[in-house]
Amino acid sequence: MPIVLDLILPLFGVVLAGFAAAKTRLFGEAMNQGLSRFVFGFAIPLALFRALARAELPAEVPWDFLLSYFGGALFVCLVAALVARLLFGAKGDAQAIIGMGASYSNNVLLGVPLVLLAFGDQASLPLFLIIAAHALTFFSGISIWIEAARAGAVRLDRLPQMLLSASLQNPVMIGLMAGLAWNLVGLPLWKPLDDFVRLIGSAGVPCALFALGASLAGYGLRGSLGQTALMVTLKLIAFPAVFWLLAVPVFALPPLYVQVGVLLAALPTGINAYVFAARYQVAEAPMAGAIFLSTALSFVTLSLLLGWIS
Numbered sequence: 001m002p003i004v005l006d007l008i009l010p011l012f013g014v015v016l017a018g019f020a021a022a023k024t025r026l027f028g029e030a031m032n033q034g035l036s037r038f039v040f041g042f043a044i045p046l047a048l049f050r051a052l053a054r055a056e057l058p059a060e061v062p063w064d065f066l067l068s069y070f071g072g073a074l075f076v077c078l079v080a081a082l083v084a085r086l087l088f089g090a091k092g093d094a095q096a097i098i099g100m101g102a103s104y105s106n107n108v109l110l111g112v113p114l115v116l117l118a119f120g121d122q123a124s125l126p127l128f129l130i131i132a133a134h135a136l137t138f139f140s141g142i143s144i145w146i147e148a149a150r151a152g153a154v155r156l157d158r159l160p161q162m163l164l165s166a167s168l169q170n171p172v173m174i175g176l177m178a179g180l181a182w183n184l185v186g187l188p189l190w191k192p193l194d195d196f197v198r199l200i201g202s203a204g205v206p207c208a209l210f211a212l213g214a215s216l217a218g219y220g221l222r223g224s225l226g227q228t229a230l231m232v233t234l235k236l237i238a239f240p241a242v243f244w245l246l247a248v249p250v251f252a253l254p255p256l257y258v259q260v261g262v263l264l265a266a267l268p269t270g271i272n273a274y275v276f277a278a279r280y281q282v283a284e285a286p287m288a289g290a291i292f293l294s295t296a297l298s299f300v301t302l303s304l305l306l307g308w309i310s
Contacts, residue, residue, distance in 0.1 A: 007114075007117060007118060007306065008299065008302060008303045008306065011110075011113065011114060011117070011209060012299045014206055014209040014210050014213065015110075015209050015210070015212055015213035015216070015295070016213060017210060017213060018032075018209065018210035018211060018212065018213025018214040018215075018216075018217075019213035019214065019216050019217050020213075021210075021213075021214060022213070022214040022215075022217035022218075023217045027214055032211055032214040032215065035207055035210065035211045035214070036211045036215070038203075038207060039109075039204060039207045039208045039211055040108070040171055040172060041171045042171070042200055043200055043201055043202075043203045043204030043207055043208070044108060044112060044171075044172055044175070044201075044204040044208060045171045045172050045174060045175025045176075046175060046197045046200050046201040046204070047112070047116075047175075047197075047201030047202070047204045047205075048112070048124070048127075048128065048131075048172065048175045048176050048179060048201075049175040049176070049178050049179035049182070049197065049201075050179065050189070050194070050197045050198060050201055051116065051121045051124035051127075051128075051179065052124050052125070052128050052176060052179030052180055052182075052183060053178075053179040053182040053183050053189060054121060054124075054183075054189070055121065055122075055124045055125045055128075055179075055183060056122075056125075057125065057180075057183060057184070058125070061129075062126075062129070062253075062257065064251040064253060065126060065129065065247070065251075065253055065257045065261065066129060066130075066133060067246070067251070068243055068246040068247040068250070068251055068253065068261060069130055069243055069261050069264070069265065070133065070137055071246055072239060072242040072243040072245075072246055072265060073103040073104075073137075073138075073239065073265075074103075075242055076099075076102050076103045076234050076235075076238050076239045076242060077099035077100065077102060077103040078099065079102075079234065079238070080095075080098050080099045080101070080102035080103070080230060080231060080234050081095035081096065081098060081099040082095075083230055084098040084099075084227060084230065087226065087230075088224065088226060088227055090227070090283075091149065092145070092146075092148075092149025092150070093145075093146045093149045093150055093280060093282045094282050094283045095145075095149070096142050096145040096146045096149065097142070097146075097273070097276060097277045097280065097282050097283040097287060098227055098230065098231060098283055098286070098287075099142075099145075100138060100142050100273045100276060101231035101235070101269050101273045101277075101283075101286075101287050101290045101291075102230065102231045102234035102235050102238075102239070102269075103138075103234070103235065103239055104134075104138050104269060104270045104272065104273045105134070105235075105239075105264055105265065105267040105268075105269070105270055106212070106267050106268050106269065106270040106271065106295070107127075107130060107131050107134055107264055107267065107270065108131065108172055108208070108270075109208050109209070109211065109212040109270075109271065110208075110209070110212060110267055110268065110295075110298075111127070111131075111263075111264050111267050112127065112131075112204070112205075112208065113204070113205035113208055113209060114263065114267075114302070115127050115260055115263060115264070116205070117205070118263070118306065119256065119259065119260060122256065123256060123259075123260050126256065126257050126260040126261065127260060127264075128176050128179075128180070130260075130261070130264055131172065131176060132173065132176055132177075138272075139272075139276075142276060146280055146282075212271075212295075215271060216291070216292055216295055219274070219288040219289070219291050219292040224285065224286045225286075225289065227283065227286035227290075228286045228289035228290045228293060231269060231286070231287075231290040231294070232269075232290050232293050232294045232297065235268065235269050235290070235294050236266060236268070236294055236297060236298060236301045237301070239265045239266070240262045240263075240265040240266035240305065242265075243261050243262055243265040244258070244262050247261055247262070259309050262305065262309075263302070263305065263306070263309070266298070266301060266302060266305050267298065267302075268291065268294035268295040268297075268298040269287075269290050269291045269294045269295075270291075271291060273287055273290075273291065274287045274288055274291055
């Protein structure tokens with residue numbers, strides 16, 4: 001447990017520092033926007049590029065790992081939507097948003113630094129696989145669900161173009177794909193280039209955590225606490241449990257893949273879930289509460305989980 005606290009306390013200490021700086025207005029919104037652009041546009045993409053360019057790739061794609069994670073996410077998402085309908089009378093579009101809040105993890109801002117610090121560069125491959133498919137599956141699936149629930153026209157023929165366009169405009173995805181391409185070509189990283197990428201990429205972990213804390217300062221517990229509690233409970237407890245049941249008894253995944261997957265599944269709700277809620281103007285208040293509360297409670301749940309893993 002002391003080793004776990006040595007990892008968790010500094011991470012959440014930086015998050016808390018960002019939260020306090022934003023709350024006391026020592027770190028304004030414009031400053032956080034600039035820091036976030038640096039994190040997402042440069043530091044995190046370069047850190048992921050370097051990790052993946054140096055990773056040892058498997059002979060084939062571990063589909064059982066992806067099925068364990070995204071199958072678990074789909075199950076939890078549908079359970080959240082069903083409970084929201086039965087208990088809170090949520091309509092179709094609200095069901096989709098609540099389902100996303102219960103199954104969409106904060107994989108970039110919190111997941112990348114936590115996984116790389118906990119398991120090292122050897123975890124970059126399973127981390128890459130989840131991040132690469134995470135946004136594509138959730139963003140497209142939730143969009144189609146909401147549009148269909150609102151009886152709008154769903155242009156499935158344009159979906160591949162939309163996904164490709166979204167990937168090429170996402171620096172994190174560009175960093176992942178560039179690192180994979182570099183690895184497949186088999187080129188070594190020229191030392192000056194490797195040092196350059198390492199220097200900028202090393203700033204990604206603390207800056208991402210500080211930006212996360214500053215972003216959380218704008219959220220809080222408001223609106224429907226019942227829907228918030230539903231999302232937080234399923235996200236922090238049910239999702240990692242379902243993933244483990246699929247990964248270990250069903251597919252017998254390698255230990256590293258189990259550890260990375262269960263840790264990613266146990267992360268708090270990702271901020272992009274609120275972006276979706278705001279975009280469609282549905283379930284915004286409970287989603288903001290879910291992001292804030294799940295992040296606060298994850299200090300305890302992730303500490304216990306890392307203690308169990310170690």
